[in-house]
Amino acid sequence: MDVKTLCLGLLSVREACGYDLKKTFETSFKHFFPAGYGSIYPALADLAAKGLVECEEIPQVGKPDRKVYRITEAGEKAFVSALNSTEPQHKLRSEFLAMIYFADLVDDNRLMEVLDDHVEQLRETVRYIEHQERHSTKSAGASFVAGFGAVVARAAAEYIESHRHMLTDKVAIKASGEELADCKWAANS
Amino acid sequence: MDVKTLCLGLLSVREACGYDLKKTFETSFKHFFPAGYGSIYPALADLAAKGLVECEEIPQVGKPDRKVYRITEAGEKAFVSALNSTEPQHKLRSEFLAMIYFADLVDDNRLMEVLDDHVEQLRETVRYIEHQERHSTKSAGASFVAGFGAVVARAAAEYIESHRHMLTDKVAIKASGEELADCKWAANS
DNA sequence: TTAGGCATGTAAAGTGTTACATGATTTG
DNA sequence: CAAATCATGTAACACTTTACATGCCTAA
Structure with missing residues (x-):
């Protein structure tokens, strides 16, 4: 299609x-x-x-x-x-995830920026879809698809926010291997 | 990229x-x-x-x-x-969602089949990623990306299962508009 | 004995992206 | 006064997909 x-x-x-x-x-x-x-x-x-x-x-x-x-x-x-x-396909092509896969080769500041941007973009998608839903009447299919988009985007944003320490804390580890106790997340996990 | x-x-x-x-x-x-x-x-x-x-x-x-x-x-x-x-892109191209958008034009049996297939595919993705994660050591980036995939696929599968009635119950509505009270989901909403 | 894994590639067709080209009207 | 909206399209480029072409080895 x-x-x-x-x-x-x-x-x-x-x-x-x-x-x-x-x-x-x-x-x-x-x-x-x-x-x-x-x-x-x-x-x-x-x-x-x-x-x-x-x-x-x-x-x-x-x-x-x-x-x-x-x-x-x-x-x-x-x-x-x-x-x-048609056998319906469903294909994601994410340079974002590809970049994250190689996170250890990415500049730390840039990495954080990319993460922030992506989360913001996802939140914006959720906001946008929910606004749309409230202000227009749609077919069942259209509503289902909109809901799907919102749910998936929210899940993605939440995952990134709750797991980004996996990527960014390498800074602390690299910089001061001895001071792990200072890391808030290390204390909680 | x-x-x-x-x-x-x-x-x-x-x-x-x-x-x-x-x-x-x-x-x-x-x-x-x-x-x-x-x-x-x-x-x-x-x-x-x-x-x-x-x-x-x-x-x-x-x-x-x-x-x-x-x-x-x-x-x-x-x-x-x-x-x-590179400014990392993140693009979904889903014939599946496109088809659902036009659900009212799709044969009901086919629609259910497509829904079932897609959920099964998502569940399979989750199983596969989690199996992989348990049996191989990965870089932080690789683990993050795998986790992302699993979380998003699970959210998608759950959404489809809990909202598919939006699409498939049109059968009941079409067939017997008077008997809405018989629909379990209608009673809950 | 048959399916699947290993291992290479090419060529054509199909599709989409980006940049270009034009230009009046409306809104902030 | 600048930016956005309305409104059309083309042409070159980039990239991917699909089908084709070959052929042995191994495990069920």
């Missing part, structure tokens, strides 16, 4: 232009399926060429014409069939 | 051939950074061409010569510099 198929799916919910779809990818799909204009516009052109969507150009002043896409019957069928035939 | 950089990183830990690296990607990196032979072998050739690794060919009978790669000093430097210069 690629960006093209997802655009088709979004158009099965309501008509939209490329710009609108991009916003949906940036909001509802942000935490699990990123896509940029570079994928979306060619996808729409392709769908139109295959007759799966139709396009109406609405003239505007001072802006390019707004091209509103509407799904066709063939498009609906194609989408349902795509949904039911 | 691409597959090439990660190969270099792995070679900074110990020498290995392409086949060995693939196994590491399949085990330690499985849950956060997939890579196949098609990325790994060209990456190694490239690293060697740039002088970041050296290759020793060890003759074998009945198999292609084993090409053992060792990192060079230039390679170590390049890796540390790559680690410290």
Whole structure:
């Protein structure tokens, strides 16, 4: 299932232009399926060429014409069939975790910064999703997916906060192997 | 940070051939950074061409010569510099969640199957990581990353199990809108 | 005897990312 | 006055995936 198929799916919910779809990818799909204009516009052109969507150009002043896409019957069928035939993948590609894997080669200050940034990003995701949920009505699927994102992001943030000492305390160990007793976490564990 | 950089990183830990690296990607990196032979072998050739690794060919009978790669000093430097210069991304691309988003268009039996499969996959990930952790000693970074994977997978599995009724109970609602009181979850909420 | 492990790679196709190019209107 | 929003797209590049090609050894 690629960006093209997802655009088709979004158009099965309501008509939209490329710009609108991009916003949906940036909001509802942000935490699990990123896509940029570079994928979306060619996808729409392709769908139109295959007759799966139709396009109406609405003239505007001072802006390019707004091209509103509407799904066709063939498009609906194609989408349902795509949904039911694909074995759904679920792939994480995390440079963040890769970097952490090699934490002993990373500058300590940078490491802490990266950890802080990532936690903040996760917290922001949680806040954002929960705000969204409160202010819009969604399909069961959309709510489930949003909830999933929030729960997973929260779990990730909590893990990082409660285990980061595994990575950052090497500083204390390196600097003063004899003074381990001074480390607060060592006293607690 | 691409597959090439990660190969270099792995070679900074110990020498290995392409086949060995693939196994590491399949085990330690499985849950956060997939890579196949098609990325790994060209990456190694490239690293060697740039002088970041050296290759020793060890003759074998009945198999292609084993090409053992060792990192060079230039390679170590390049890796540390790559680690410290990249803004680490963390991208999920989930066809699974995309499919769930459009759950109302998915065949009910298939939906349940997909849900079951995904939970089982997550549970398997957790089991695998925990087994690994018990039977091998790892760097702080590697342990942190493994723990992260386990915690997040567990949270995901639990979310799916405790919220799947949001998706599957539409059957009951569709079939008998009047009998909502019979739904156990409806009584609790 | 068959499946899986060991071991190498290439080539083409598919997909996505990034940078570029344009420009009026609205909001702070 | 600057920044964000609306609105379109293309072209080059990067990277990964998939399928292909080969073949012995070992354990169940």
